[in-house]
Amino acid sequence: AQKITQTQPGMFVQEKEAVTLDCTYDTSDPSYGLFWYKQPSSGEMIFLIYQGSYDQQNATEGRYSLNFQKARKSANLVISASQLGDSAMYFCAMGITGGGNKLTFGTGTQLKVEL
Amino acid sequence: KAGVTQTPRYLIKTRGQQVTLSCSPISGHRSVSWYQQTPGQGLQFLFEYFSETQRNKGNFPGRFSGRQFSNSRSEMNVSTLELGDSALYLCASSPSGWNTGELFFGEGSRLTVL
Numbered sequence: 706a707q708k709i710t711q712t713q714p715g716m717f718v719q720e721k722e723a724v725t726l727d728c729t730y731d732t733s734d735p736s737y738g739l740f741w742y743k744q745p746s747s748g749e750m751i752f753l754i755y756q757g758s759y760d761q762q763n764a765t766e767g768r769y770s771l772n773f774q775k776a777r778k779s780a781n782l783v784i785s786a787s788q789l790g791d792s793a794m795y796f797c798a799m800g801i802t803g804g805g806n807k808l809t810f811g812t813g814t815q816l817k818v819e820l
Numbered sequence: 821k822a823g824v825t826q827t828p829r830y831l832i833k834t835r836g837q838q839v840t841l842s843c844s845p846i847s848g849h850r851s852v853s854w855y856q857q858t859p860g861q862g863l864q865f866l867f868e869y870f871s872e873t874q875r876n877k878g879n880f881p882g883r884f885s886g887r888q889f890s891n892s893r894s895e896m897n898v899s900t901l902e903l904g905d906s907a908l909y910l911c912a913s914s915p916s917g918w919n920t921g922e923l924f925f926g927e928g929s930r931l932t933v934l
Contacts, residue, residue: 742925748908750925796863806853806914806923807876810863 707732709797709811716816718787725772726782726814728797736802739780741771744794744813753795756780758802787818822846824926826911832932838899841929845892845913851875852894853923854886857908866909869894870916898931906933 708731718724730739741753756764756771764771772781780799784791794815798808825844833839845852853876854866865878869888886896892913898905908930912923 740923747927748910748930749927750910750912750923752922752924755922798863805868805870805876806851806912807865807868807878808853808855808923809865810855812862 707734707737707799707801707809709799709809711797711811711814713814714812716814717819718784718816719819720789721786723783723785724787724816726784726795726797726816728780728782728811730778730780730797730799732799732801734801738800738802739771739773740798740800740808741769741780741782742796742798742810743791744796746793750796754782784816789818789820792816792818824911824913824924826909826926826929828929829927830930830932832934833901834934835901835903837901838897839901839931840895840897841909841911841931843894843896843911843913843926845894845911846924849913849915849924850892851914851916852888852892853912853914854894854896855910855912856880857910857928858904858906863910866896901933903933906931 710729737758739756743751754766754769770783794813796813797811800808851870853868868876888894908928910928912925
């Protein structure tokens with residue numbers, strides 16, 4: 706079974722600052738993928754970034770980067786230069802290679818960006 | 821390109837009734853997954869359909885069922901509704917698996933059971 710742990714229920718960050726959202730995972734499968742999704746108050750889940758378990762380099766997508774530390778089983782999301790529009794719920798998730806589109810999600814972190 | 825469309829967006833039912841939710845995936849996507857989101861349990865996987873076949877199933881009772889049609893549109897049904905079924909039901913589509921890491925989600929159907 707897979708497990709995702711997000712220990713920060715809520716985070717505050719000032720506009721233009723960087724923020725790190727924590728995510729640790731647990732699985733015995735050697736091949737897996739890690740994801741971050743953003744959920745604004747409207748409810749839609751928006752894909753941010755993906756990291757494969759065999760990827761050597763940390764993934765980056767614009768202002769988003771994923772700090773992947775395989776030995777520590779962590780996949781933290783770093784948002785640089787925060788914007789007011791980044792205020793939302795953020796979910797870390799994982800899927801197992803060959804497991805179809807069944808993802809296991811963490812409990813989420815509510816991020817609030819302040820002026 | 822149209823996104824994932826879920827209908828209805830909001831609905832209210834009473835205990836014991838049944839409900840059917842619909843999901844139209846992005847054109848060309850053959851996989852449709854369903855998730856339930858509640859404040860207490862978070863996001864939980866319900867099931868996944870791929871080319872009209874159920875490929876994966878989560879740990880939900882048999883009251884929760886689904887199907888996928890030849891045009892990839894999917895429906896999920898919940899029978900004998902309970903108060904605890906009140907949730908946001910999210911549908912996600914992808915071409916096949918998450919090879920590139922992205923599932924495309926709809927805005928969800930928010931079900932309230934009274």
